[in-house]
Amino acid sequence: MTVPTEAYVALSAALFAIGAMGVLIRRSAILVFLSVELMLNAGNLALVAYARHWAGFDALAGLSGQTVVFIVLAVAAAEVAVGLGILVAIFRDRSSTDVDALSGVRL
Amino acid sequence: MIAALMVLLPLAVAVALALAPKPAVHRPLAMFGVVATLVLGLLAVDGGGRLEVPWIASLGTWIALDATGAGGVLARVAAAVLLPTVLWAGARVESRPHLFLAWLLATLAGLSGIFLARDLVLFYVFWELTLLPGLALLAGWGLTHRRAAMVKYLLYAVAGSFAMLIAVLAVGPLSGAAGYRFDQLLAAAPLLDPLTQTWIFAGFAFAFAVKLPIFPLHAWLVDVHEQNHASGAADVAGTLYKVGGFGLFAWAIPLLPAGATALAPLGLALGAFTAVYGALIATRHAHLKRILAYASLSHMGVVAVGLFSLHLAGKTGSMALLAAQMVTTGGLFLVSGMLHDRRGSFELDAFGGLARSAPALAAATLVVLFASIGVPGLANFPGEFLALLGAYQAAPAAAVLALLAVVAAGALGVNLYQRLFQGEGRERVRDVTPLEVAVFAPILALTLWLGVAPAANLTTFEREAAAAQTVTAEAAPVVAEIAAAVGVLAAGGVR
Amino acid sequence: MTGAWSDPVAWAALAPLFALAGALLVGLFGRRWPEPLPGVVASLAIAAAFVVAAVASVGLLGRDAGVALTLWPFLPVAGLDVSVGVVVDPLAATFLLIITGVGLLIHVYSIDYMRDDDGNARYFALLNLFVASMLVLVLADSLVLLFVGWEGVGVCSYLLIGFWYRQRANADAGRKAFIVNRIGDAGFLLASFLVAATFGTLTIADANAQAGSFAFGAGVLTAIGLLFLLAAAGKSAQLPLHVWLPDAMAGPTPVSALIHAATMVTAGVYLVARLSPLYAQAPAASAAVAWVGALTALIAAVAALAQTDIKRILAYSTVSQLGFMFAAVGAGAYAAAVFHVFTHAFFKGLLFLAAGSVIHALHGEQDVRRMGGLGRRMRLTGSSALVGTLAIAGVPLLSGFFSKEAILGGVWNSTLVEDYGSRLLFALLLVTAGLTAFYMFRWYHRVFCGESRLARDVAAKVHESPGTMTAPLVVLAALAAVAGYLGLPAFAFPNWIKSWLAPSLASVGALHPPLWVEWLLVAASVVAAAAGLAAGWWIYERGRGALAERVGGGVMGRFARDGLGFDAAYRAGAVSTAEGLAAGLAVADRDLLDRGIAAGVTTASWLGRAVAAWQSGFVRLYALATLIGLTALAVVVAALGGRA
Numbered sequence A: 001m002t003v004p005t006e007a008y009v010a011l012s013a014a015l016f017a018i019g020a021m022g023v024l025i026r027r028s029a030i031l032v033f034l035s036v037e038l039m040l041n042a043g044n045l046a047l048v049a050y051a052r053h054w055a056g057f058d059a060l061a062g063l064s065g066q067t068v069v070f071i072v073l074a075v076a077a078a079e080v081a082v083g084l085g086i087l088v089a090i091f092r093d094r095s096s097t098d099v100d101a102l103s104g105v106r107l
Numbered sequence B: 001m002i003a004a005l006m007v008l009l010p011l012a013v014a015v016a017l018a019l020a021p022k023p024a025v026h027r028p029l030a031m032f033g034v035v036a037t038l039v040l041g042l043l044a045v046d047g048g049g050r051l052e053v054p055w056i057a058s059l060g061t062w063i064a065l066d067a068t069g070a071g072g073v074l075a076r077v078a079a080a081v082l083l084p085t086v087l088w089a090g091a092r093v094e095s096r097p098h099l100f101l102a103w104l105l106a107t108l109a110g111l112s113g114i115f116l117a118r119d120l121v122l123f124y125v126f127w128e129l130t131l132l133p134g135l136a137l138l139a140g141w142g143l144t145h146r147r148a149a150m151v152k153y154l155l156y157a158v159a160g161s162f163a164m165l166i167a168v169l170a171v172g173p174l175s176g177a178a179g180y181r182f183d184q185l186l187a188a189a190p191l192l193d194p195l196t197q198t199w200i201f202a203g204f205a206f207a208f209a210v211k212l213p214i215f216p217l218h219a220w221l222v223d224v225h226e227q228n229h230a231s232g233a234a235d236v237a238g239t240l241y242k243v244g245g246f247g248l249f250a251w252a253i254p255l256l257p258a259g260a261t262a263l264a265p266l267g268l269a270l271g272a273f274t275a276v277y278g279a280l281i282a283t284r285h286a287h288l289k290r291i292l293a294y295a296s297l298s299h300m301g302v303v304a305v306g307l308f309s310l311h312l313a314g315k316t317g318s319m320a321l322l323a324a325q326m327v328t329t330g331g332l333f334l335v336s337g338m339l340h341d342r343r344g345s346f347e348l349d350a351f352g353g354l355a356r357s358a359p360a361l362a363a364a365t366l367v368v369l370f371a372s373i374g375v376p377g378l379a380n381f382p383g384e385f386l387a388l389l390g391a392y393q394a395a396p397a398a399a400v401l402a403l404l405a406v407v408a409a410g411a412l413g414v415n416l417y418q419r420l421f422q423g424e425g426r427e428r429v430r431d432v433t434p435l436e437v438a439v440f441a442p443i444l445a446l447t448l449w450l451g452v453a454p455a456a457n458l459t460t461f462e463r464e465a466a467a468a469q470t471v472t473a474e475a476a477p478v479v480a481e482i483a484a485a486v487g488v489l490a491a492g493g494v495r
Numbered sequence C: 001m002t003g004a005w006s007d008p009v010a011w012a013a014l015a016p017l018f019a020l021a022g023a024l025l026v027g028l029f030g031r032r033w034p035e036p037l038p039g040v041v042a043s044l045a046i047a048a049a050f051v052v053a054a055v056a057s058v059g060l061l062g063r064d065a066g067v068a069l070t071l072w073p074f075l076p077v078a079g080l081d082v083s084v085g086v087v088v089d090p091l092a093a094t095f096l097l098i099i100t101g102v103g104l105l106i107h108v109y110s111i112d113y114m115r116d117d118d119g120n121a122r123y124f125a126l127l128n129l130f131v132a133s134m135l136v137l138v139l140a141d142s143l144v145l146l147f148v149g150w151e152g153v154g155v156c157s158y159l160l161i162g163f164w165y166r167q168r169a170n171a172d173a174g175r176k177a178f179i180v181n182r183i184g185d186a187g188f189l190l191a192s193f194l195v196a197a198t199f200g201t202l203t204i205a206d207a208n209a210q211a212g213s214f215a216f217g218a219g220v221l222t223a224i225g226l227l228f229l230l231a232a233a234g235k236s237a238q239l240p241l242h243v244w245l246p247d248a249m250a251g252p253t254p255v256s257a258l259i260h261a262a263t264m265v266t267a268g269v270y271l272v273a274r275l276s277p278l279y280a281q282a283p284a285a286s287a288a289v290a291w292v293g294a295l296t297a298l299i300a301a302v303a304a305l306a307q308t309d310i311k312r313i314l315a316y317s318t319v320s321q322l323g324f325m326f327a328a329v330g331a332g333a334y335a336a337a338v339f340h341v342f343t344h345a346f347f348k349g350l351l352f353l354a355a356g357s358v359i360h361a362l363h364g365e366q367d368v369r370r371m372g373g374l375g376r377r378m379r380l381t382g383s384s385a386l387v388g389t390l391a392i393a394g395v396p397l398l399s400g401f402f403s404k405e406a407i408l409g410g411v412w413n414s415t416l417v418e419d420y421g422s423r424l425l426f427a428l429l430l431v432t433a434g435l436t437a438f439y440m441f442r443w444y445h446r447v448f449c450g451e452s453r454l455a456r457d458v459a460a461k462v463h464e465s466p467g468t469m470t471a472p473l474v475v476l477a478a479l480a481a482v483a484g485y486l487g488l489p490a491f492a493f494p495n496w497i498k499s500w501l502a503p504s505l506a507s508v509g510a511l512h513p514p515l516w517v518e519w520l521l522v523a524a525s526v527v528a529a530a531a532g533l534a535a536g537w538w539i540y541e542r543g544r545g546a547l548a549e550r551v552g553g554g555v556m557g558r559f560a561r562d563g564l565g566f567d568a569a570y571r572a573g574a575v576s577t578a579e580g581l582a583a584g585l586a587v588a589d590r591d592l593l594d595r596g597i598a599a600g601v602t603t604a605s606w607l608g609r610a611v612a613a614w615q616s617g618f619v620r621l622y623a624l625a626t627l628i629g630l631t632a633l634a635v636v637v638a639a640l641g642g643r644a
Helices: A005-025 A029-055 A059-094 B002-019 B023-044 B070-092 B097-116 B120-129 B131-141 B146-175 B182-191 B194-211 B219-227 B233-240 B244-255 B257-282 B288-308 B312-343 B359-372 B380-394 B396-421 B434-452 B455-467 B473-494 C008-032 C037-060 C090-113 C120-139 C143-161 C168-199 C204-211 C219-235 C244-250 C253-262 C264-274 C276-280 C283-305 C310-331 C334-361 C379-393 C399-412 C422-448 C456-460 C467-486 C496-504 C515-542 C546-553 C555-561 C563-612 C619-639
Strands: B050-056 B061-066 C067-075 C082-088
Touching: A005 A029, A005 C619, A029 A059, B002 B023, B002 B050, B002 B061, B002 B097, B023 B070, B023 B097, B050 B120, B061 B097, B061 B120, B070 B097, B070 B233, B070 B244, B070 B312, B070 B434, B070 B455, B097 B120, B097 B131, B097 B233, B120 B131, B120 B146, B120 B244, B131 B146, B131 B219, B131 B233, B146 B182, B146 B194, B146 B219, B146 C563, B182 B244, B194 B244, B194 B257, B219 B233, B219 B288, B219 C563, B233 B288, B233 B312, B244 B257, B244 B288, B244 B312, B244 B455, B257 B288, B257 B380, B257 B396, B257 C563, B288 B312, B288 B380, B288 B396, B312 B359, B312 B380, B312 B434, B312 B455, B359 B396, B359 B434, B380 B396, B380 B434, B380 C067, B380 C168, B396 C168, B455 C067, C008 C037, C008 C067, C008 C082, C008 C090, C008 C120, C037 C090, C037 C120, C067 C143, C082 C090, C082 C120, C082 C143, C090 C120, C090 C253, C090 C264, C090 C334, C090 C467, C090 C496, C120 C143, C120 C253, C120 C264, C143 C168, C143 C204, C143 C219, C143 C244, C143 C253, C143 C264, C168 C204, C168 C219, C168 C244, C204 C276, C219 C264, C219 C276, C219 C283, C244 C253, C244 C310, C253 C264, C253 C310, C253 C334, C264 C276, C264 C310, C264 C334, C276 C283, C276 C310, C283 C310, C283 C422, C283 C555, C283 C563, C310 C334, C310 C399, C310 C422, C334 C379, C334 C399, C334 C467, C334 C496, C379 C399, C379 C422, C379 C467, C379 C515, C399 C422, C399 C467, C399 C515, C422 C515, C555 C563
Parallel strands: none
Antiparallel strands: B050 B061, C067 C082
16 A cells, blocks of 8 residues: 555655744754754655656656755765864854854844 | 146145154245145136146046136135144144145145036045045044044935935036036036936035035034134144035036026025024124134035025125135134134133233224125125125025114124123233234234225126026926925925 | 326225235335324325325316226126226215315324324224225115125224224224124125116216106115115114114224214215215105105104213214214205215314313213313313314304205205105204203313313313324314305305205206295294203203202113113113024024934944844844744745746
């Protein structure tokens, strides 16, 4: 029995929501990154689910969905790399990863 | 070519002064700059003073300068008034005098540009640029509360300029003129339909009303004058920069006659009210510079009344008055600097009885003061007389109101003279020094010359005023309607 | 132009230049000169002016028209073409002679009067400058140039009244004079604008010529006439702008003699006379002039009765006599008015100089209650003062009698104001003539006759004044005595001055009653003068002034002494209104306008700060904002049916 596409999308939405809450609520920078990863992967899940859904109608659509997932994975990885690099630099200076303390760029 | 030099030479001297290392060379250099500009101005009268070069072809702007018309007269008077100012400033400004003098010369360059420009965009550019030296003089050499004065000045000026910018941007394309040169605009702009003309004129008028200044856009004037450097030299520059009247005379009224006719009742009412307002309020203050600021506001009211009469005599007179008050108000600010020198204060209570120990100072001040209140035979009278004559032809009520201002100004003048010079003095003050004599000499000479032989200047002003006189015939009924509506608004608003 | 200068009449135009040169020389260099050089130089300048004035006047004898000269362009605008130009005709020449002649005598007098004063040079420079301005005024061919002289004399008067400026009261008096004059000047300007609008010219001769083509009694002519009346009333101290003249006595006495008796105050009369063709066409305006004059004459005479300062009595007397002159020009008797200007200059100038001589001798005492019996100690001053008193009272055969009679006759026989109560005007003037004789007798008696009421230390040092001061007195006394013969009553004798002035003045028809009526009018004025003098003799000589003291100390007396309440009314009315208005506007300017606009600015910056709060640098806030925005976007897209 095939799992309906709606289930995947629902799961994706739930994961996205959990990730969003995590970004908003968590104070540790590492956990914010983790939540952002969760959001990105939720998006990936939605993309794959729709790719399989539309593959029945149009082969190209199915493939393009999966291709985008690869791109998103690559971007996520790059972003984490850069982000963690900045975080390490900040940590070296302040010995804390509390995002609330990082409000230097303001009016 | 000469006209271009009149703008570029003072600018070059200003830059040279800013960079000049040796103090000994500052004053001669500054004097040279002013004298040379004046001489160029005098040479330009015979016709060498015209320049027309394309600037931004796609916009249709030109670098067009003309030193033979009304602007030329005003530029020459401005240079002549800056002569004693530079002399005085060079001696009285203690910190960084070379920069102060540089800014004064930059003001001269900017004023020359404003007065000589015959292209609207060029005019606007110089209009904006000349704000900078005024702000710089206030920022660098002003008194304790200069910040607030600067902010006020800047806000008012920029608000006005914004309105003018829109008007400038509108008038070119809307009228279909070939370019932004005056003669090109003159061929096209008066033919616009009256309502458009009125809106564009309103934009110009707003900017010029801020710079004239007239009620209710005058509040910046008093603070700026109060906070300027105590020598009074920066105030002279500020006085020279009151070019709103010239803008109306040379640009707004000739190009947009229907708009001018529509807004004339409002202008007359505000001008007459300002004349009385300034004179009356001046009697309530006890700070010399504030008094002079309000007194010059009163004169500007008369200038506005003359301009908005749209009558030949009125417009000619208001330009003559503008030139004259450059001399007399500028002279009075220099006197205020001299008085501050002696008693260290601008409060009237610090003075009194000075005529006993400084009779020559009292006599010279008396001449300039009486000139400024319009005593015949001295500078302000021809302009004031003609401006009010023109106003009477247009709206007798406005003229009567403005005449009340003449009476009030008379009271103000003798009151001021009495508080400063008459009565029993306390300690002695020194009489005029040779420097002060040198400062007074050009001012007094100009005061007498403008009062006794104004005919040549008046002819120049009249020629330019007559160039664009009447509204086109088709527009007349619509104009009357707009004028009536504006009149109702004005009556309601001014009350 | 060069051709015109060969005419000696045209040389009169040099007169103001001489005076101006004198003013400049003495003003710039006089401070370093030893006395009496400034006074001598100034007097020489005026003497030169007098010479050209005399030459010009002689040159005008037997000629119909005067000479007009244009010097240089002044306001060549809007078709008005106002130039600096002069007109020398009999009217101008008469005034020239008065100004320079009496002026010369007063300059000479001042040499001793102002001796040892710190401001000696300044005084003579200002006096010369004044004479120059007054000469410009009477020689002007256009209203603009006339106004130059008009304000010029106002400025000089201001500076000379407040000459001893170290005392606050003197400076205040000068200021008051200037401001009241300015009100009149505003009227002058308005009238000039109306003239320009109506006639299209500001040249006096052109305006006068055009006035004839307007309807008799035209509204615009009346308006012009009334506005010029306002100006003249300010300059000549007529109701209601007369309040400055009594206070103007704060200046040195020769100044009072010259400016406030002989010359500046007559400028108003000159103006109306100069514009006589216009006034002759506007009976309502002329009537206003006449009534202002008559009422002023009466009220000032009443005020003069109660004054105790030797100069203030004369000041109010001047206001009253000017009222006579105004009544004359208003009634159309222009020559009679100018004749009275002529004679008044002599006897009033004389009276003021005599008062100055007395003040000088008493070292500054000016209260007549502390004088008396000076005629015995100061014979020349006393006898010339007597001549002056009799002249002003209108005693027959002295000059004042003839000029006053001419005015009374002119008013009675006037056709111009016939419908406006000319007979009532006559009655008012007649009563005033009686009062004049009375208060002048009082003046003379209190100062020169009776027993001495001087303070002990002052009495010891009283002596006659030096020659330079008494010589002008004698000259003026002689003139006050004989000048009248120039203007014998026209109904029976040759009136030389009337025919001399005829080319310059409009001719207005007059009634010609039978001869016995005319003689009756003469008799009436003699009776009035006699009655006044007799009453004065009765109260002051016989009754030692007891009755007068009782009346003078009462309410009416005080009211009269305070100028019949005009000053108080002005203070309460005009001054407080102006001050209140100014205060209100100042408050409005500061609080409403300034703070109002500042409030707008603060609102703008508050708005800015409020928005800036969003840029807190707070990362989680940014994230929340992003999320909210995203959600909103998604909702919108969904609501639009999935279309972006």
